[in-house]
Amino acid sequence: MKNKILIITQTHGNEIIGTEIMNKIRPNKRFRWIIVNKEASTKNKRFIKFDMNRIAPGNEGSKNYEQKRVAEIVSLAKKYKYTIDIHGTSASSGIFTIVTNPTMQNILFAFSLPIKNIVIWGRKKTKGPITRFASCGLEVECGPQTSQKVKNKLRSILKDITGQGINYNQVNFEEKNIYKVYGKLLANKKTKKNTLKDFRKTMFNKETFYPLLCGQYKDFTCYKMDKINFVDLLSY
Ligand SMILES: [Zn+2]
Known part of the structure; x- marks a missing residue:
């Protein structure tokens, strides 16, 4: 699995754009897709008790679904070469990447994706976002998540990534905007x-x-x- 991509959606249960688009992407051997917070998803809530993007690496032995599920996802993400966590917002932000752990590897990963705006957001706390604990990972934020234009763009980005894999040959550093x-x-x-x-x-x-x-x-x-x-x- 070390060359494969793990795509995760609904880490926040009410952010459905990633799931909606992944349902339209044809499966292949390059990637695996999973829904993270299934309990919150069925209730259309951000989370039930714990925000799953604030409590990683979670707790394997916990009786709480969200604590335990985060630990499961983190250990799964470590088995994949790349992890992409897709979020949705009501803000008119367009689509941008969030580098939650600004290592050189993660920064280059952000540069390799067909997304222009890169946000460096390395919160240095003990517990935090899931992608911070992945071997190589980042978040893709999409807003407004109800916009058809944003959905179409996300679909084209994900078609690209799942169809061609991660490719560093055509990285154009000049065309990216980096924010902190x-x-x-x-x-x-x-x-x-x-x-x-x-x-x-x-x-x-x-x-x-x-x-x-x-x-x-x-x-x-x-x-x-x-x-x-x-x-x-x-x-x-
Ligand atoms: Zn989110």
Whole structure:
């Protein structure tokens, strides 16, 4: 299995775009696809008790379904050369990759995919996203996940990946945009929310940043990102 790709969907049960598109992808020997949080999926909830993308590597001996399931998925992901975790958001973010563990291998993996925007988001906590514990893995975030345009684009990306495998021969470093998440924006009522747009350079309270996942969260306005270049990335 060491050359194969593991595609996982519904790590968050209510983010159905990945499952919807994977149902349309013809199976082949290059990849395996599984649904992660099956219990939350049937209830159309993000999670039941534990957010599965915050508790990896999970706990094999736990009686809780989500803790145990995360441990199962992490040990499965270690058997595959690549893991891709597909998420969906209500934000108008388009499709971008999230590198949850910014090792050189994972960064190059992000560069190899047919996705222009790369977000470096290495939260250094003991527990965290599933892909951080994969041999080589990242997340693909899609938004808004109900948009037909976004669905079509995801389908074309996944057709490409599952049809041709991971290919480093045609990586074009110039055509990628690299961002790094560094904080959250907690805006007051005066914030003109519609002036903030994902990946569009913004100035707010004399601070310049690129917003991410605008309108996705109730307790804050968006994440803040810096745009960085490939050399900065090497010293991350
Ligand atoms: Zn998600």
